Amino acid sequence: MKKKFEYFEELILVLTLAIMVALIFAQVVGRYVFSSAPSWTEEMARYIHIFQVWIGASYAVKKRQHIRIEAFIDLFRGTSRKILETFALIIWFGLAVFLAFFGTQLVLASFQNGQITPAMQIPMWLPFLAIPIGGAGMALRLVQQFIMIWRTNDDVPSEEVQV
Numbered sequence: 001m002k003k004k005f006e007y008f009e010e011l012i013l014v015l016t017l018a019i020m021v022a023l024i025f026a027q028v029v030g031r032y033v034f035s036s037a038p039s040w041t042e043e044m045a046r047y048i049h050i051f052q053v054w055i056g057a058s059y060a061v062k063k064r065q066h067i068r069i070e071a072f073i074d075l076f077r078g079t080s081r082k083i084l085e086t087f088a089l090i091i092w093f094g095l096a097v098f099l100a101f102f103g104t105q106l107v108l109a110s111f112q113n114g115q116i117t118p119a120m121q122i123p124m125w126l127p128f129l130a131i132p133i134g135g136a137g138m139a140l141r142l143v144q145q146f147i148m149i150w151r152t153n154d155d156v157p158s159e160e161v162q163v
Contacts, residue, residue, distance in 0.1 A: 009059040009137070013052060020048045043119040047127040054134025061141035082149055089146050096138035103131030 023045040030037025060066050073084055107125045115124040 009055055009062065012055055013059065016048050016052050016055075020045045020052070023048070039119040043117060047117075047130075050127055051130045051133075054130040055137065057134050058137030058141055061138050061145070064145070085149050086146060089142050089149070093139055093142045093146075096135050096142060099135030100132045100139060101135075103128070103133075103135050107132060 023041045027037050027041040027045070030041075057066075073081060076084055107128045110125040110128050111123065116122060117124055117127070
């Protein structure tokens with residue numbers, strides 16, 4: 001099961017990037033060659049990009065590639081380092097859960113209001129769905145990092161700990 005989902009985020013990010021590039025290319029060709037381009041391609045590319053950002057944030061947590069200031073934490077080793085990293089992960093986890101929870105509230109409110117997108121006329125809750133998916137994905141990856149931090153050797157720097 002783990003191997004099936006090992007590259008799930010990467011696959012989604014690569015496929016959506018290819019689709020987004022094709023949509024933008026079609027928009028440019030339509031605009032400059034045919035002097036008319038469908039408006040839905042721009043909107044679809046925008047919503048795909050929003051999903052890429054939120055799924056990419058989860059993927060960056062998995063790879064430990066978010067921007068961090070390592071100078072302070074590199075002063076510590078052993079249990080004190082693990083405690084500092086755990087404290088940072090707890091704060092970050094709280095933010096991720098906040099995003100997942102209130103993102104879900106936003107999706108439900110948009111669903112109840114029946115709001116639709118301007119060009120494609122699809123329900124607005126679909127683009128909003130990226131927020132709780134990204135928040136939940138980050139929360140899951142942060143739990144995995146917490147487990148890995150406490151399972152690894154005390155002297156391993158944080159960049160060497162991979163989930």
